Amino acid sequence: MKLTRAMAIGAMAAVMAATGVVSGVSAAxxxxxxxxxxxxxxxxxxxxxxxxxxxxxxxVSYAGHVAGHAQSMASLAKLIPEIFPAGSEAGAPSEAKPEIWKDWDKFAAAAKTLEDQSAKLAEVAAGGDVGAIGAQLGEVGKACGGCHEPFRVKKAQ
Ligand code: HEC
Structure with missing residues (x-):
């Protein structure tokens, strides 16, 4: 049987439709x-x-760079809820605990805390005081731990 162009297009459409059915959510x-x-x-x-x-x-004496780093961190913190979609708990080695999806509001709040503490670090950094930068960096570190403690599997070390 000779494959015509119309048949090829039809076969492609069938494959695309089938893939859509298999993956369930089309854009996932x-x-x-x-x-x-x-x-x-x-x-x-x-x-x-x-x-x-x-x-x-x-x-290093790059105190003038700290605000940029801190703003980048605030931007990344804002992405956190989006990068833990439901259904992403398995499929590759992951340290994400199932509690993330059971206790979503608390997880999202922990991401917001990091965003706020990072934004505050950007403000503090504008003053150029290295001691004050160090103190606020401690608060940012606590915001990392505040989420890792309940929501990330501890490495067996
Ligand atoms: C709102 C929750 C949350 C906040 C806030 C958070 N993390 Fe995480 N982090 C996680 C979770 C959950 C994982 C495990 C992800 C996975 O393996 O799927 C993780 C994993 C990591 C990893 C391991 C990545 C890898 O290669 O496997 C590093 C490094 C890390 N976090 C650093 C940080 C730092 C630094 C901060 C603060 C500036 C931070 N995290 C803030 C939840 C958070």
Missing amino acids: DDPAKVIGYRQAVMKGLADHITAIAMVAKGE
Whole structure:
């Protein structure tokens, strides 16, 4: 049987329709990729903390950069609720606890706390006082722990 163009298009449409049925939600991302993506966002937060801590300890004199790092952190914190969609608890190695989805309001509030403390760090940093930057960085660190403690599986180390 000779494959005509119309038949090829028809077959493609059938495959697309079938894929839509299989994946259920048409625009849903692969949960394994979502997990990898959110871990990358978390690493971004950690890298900003590392950079700010180097300034706070006086290892480098880039106090003028801290507001930028802190604003980036506030922007990333805002993404947190979106990168933990329901259905992304499995599919790749993940330290996300099921409590995230059971206690969503508390999880979202922990993300908001990080956003607020990071925004405050950006304000404090504008003053250029390295001691004050260090103190507010401590508050930001607490906001990380305030979510990791209830919602992230502790590594067996
Ligand atoms: C609202 C909750 C929440 C806040 C706030 C939060 N985290 Fe996380 N973080 C998580 C969860 C949940 C995981 C586990 C994600 C996974 O493995 O799927 C995680 C994972 C991580 C990881 C491991 C990423 C990897 O490679 O597996 C790092 C690093 C990290 N967080 C750093 C931070 C830092 C630094 C902050 C604060 C600036 C922060 N997080 C704030 C919830 C949070």
